[in-house]
Amino acid sequence: MSRVFKWIREHLVVLAGILALAYLVLPNLVVFAFSFNKPVGKFNYEWAQFSTDAWTNPCGVADMCGSLSLSLQIATLATIGATVLGTMVAFALARYRFRGRAATTALIFLPMAMPEVVMAASLGTLFLNMRIQFGFLTILIAHIMFCLSFVVTAVKARVMSMDPRLEQAAQDLYATPTQTFLKITLPLAAPGIAAGALLSFALSFDDFIITQFNSGPTTVTFPMFVWGASQRGIPVQVNVIGTAMFIAAVALTVAGQWIGNRRKARS
């Protein structure tokens, strides 16, 4: 008996870890498993039969790959836009004192704090009153707007923790302001910028509420497609895309870790 307790005591942390991991990963595993299902009827909720149909023909569903491509385009552009703008805002807030700095710092958090549906509706109203055609552009503007605060937060934290003497040392060692920025400031801020960009991509790709209020009749993003399809029965291909995204994200994380470890081992 005491041996059992001893074993539990020694492995408690590992057990808890495995349980937490299962909690996080289980939904993904279900999505993965059901991507090989061949459902009977419209709904892919009950296991029927193993099949690789969906994997061999992922674009077999009408409009799905079009919406996926649109989502990827918007996510890419929104990431670039939000990262460039957000990095500049973060540097301005972290490095300079100016009128309205405190107000900017507070307002930049607003999109994070405000209920998404409120922001979505008011943005829609704004676009409508400005007579801007709903479509690709309105979605992109909306996405850049709400991604911005995440980039600013990530980059600002990084810039604040950077020692200003490093840039002074670079200047003391004959680096012009441009060289100092490229050789010292940017590489040091890079982890924060990368974190902000990754967050932006993920947030933009799966945003539904804001997109729903600000899209045009022909601009159906992937989340909108999935929501629309769920009324009639989600095609198995959606599980394929979901699984592919999950694998891509895991691969990216593992690759990042591996590169980091290798760099540490080499140096």
Place this chain on the structure above:
Amino acid sequence: MTEQLRDAATAGGDVRLTGIGKTYGDFTAVHPLDLTIPQGSFFALLGASGCGKTTTLRMIAGLEEPSCGTVLIGGQDVTALPPYKRPVNTVFQSYALFPHLDIFENVAFGLRRRGKKDVKKQVEEMLDLVELGPFARRKPHQLSGGQQQRVAVARALINHPQVLLLDEPLGALDLKLRRQMQLELKRIQTEVGITFVHVTHDQEEAMTMADTIAVMNSGRVEQLGAPAELYENPATTFVANFLGQSNLIPAEVTGRSGEDLLLSASGVRLAVPAARCTTEATRIHLGIRPEKITIAHASETVPDGRNSLTGTVSDSSFIGVSTQYVVRSEAGQEIAVFEQNMERDTRITPGAPVVLHWNPAHSFGLDAAQAIDAGTGEEAA
């Protein structure tokens, strides 16, 4: 490598500051000061934190814009030049090594920025000079404090600056390593012959390393001179207290006898050579260093021609090479005495009546208009 550095040094590295000052709004960090640092010297700016020494150094580097005055390096006016165009390099406090670059790239940084090709040989030679050759591919955080410090020196010296600026470069090291690095830096300076300007708050460090020390206090240079000169002949109470330790005894000038001024300190008759008195005032502080005082039991007789004071021992602490006594004098003042542990008189214990005596030529007189406790670190704000 060292020959090349020496060539750079002989190109002329006088640093001349004329009327240079710095104000931040209402606050004056550095009062306009004139300073000439001769080429090839090891010059220390010494003072407590906030005295303006680092600001002065940063104005030479170009990292701080002076509010007035000019900076000349080797005859060239560099006041308007940005840091990256000045022929000076800085060893920063806590080193400011680039964390994302390895040691080799840190050291090569200055050469690369000036478009030098084939930096490999130079960097390797420089790393050998500071004995860090095998660490070229390590990152700064993998090195110890002392090694990082040497990288910082190598990174600056490889550019053959006319002047090397050191901003509290040893402040982050423990005492033993600091002593070792003091000698190391002094060795490198002698070897390469470049002008070193060293900022420190550690008076022992300044005295060990520098040829010339400028003692700064509240944005002003209090006194300038060789370490021994400053120690033996402090011009102000601040210098007397900050550089080593001094007993300052308030006294009144009562007359003159030959070369000596005759004094009265609460009725006790003392003397000081007139030449060692920096003031004409009649109220002075008579200064005497603790190690120049001889302590004896009250029953002993004092030799002729020496200043003497009687008192009682209020505290004694044995610290190996010497014993430090605090004696309450008959005039009511506490006097510190350092006595070499050669022949200890066992009668001298706390409470014992003693007589203190010293050669008048070892004492000095300062104007009593100054705060008696300036520079002790305990002065009233």
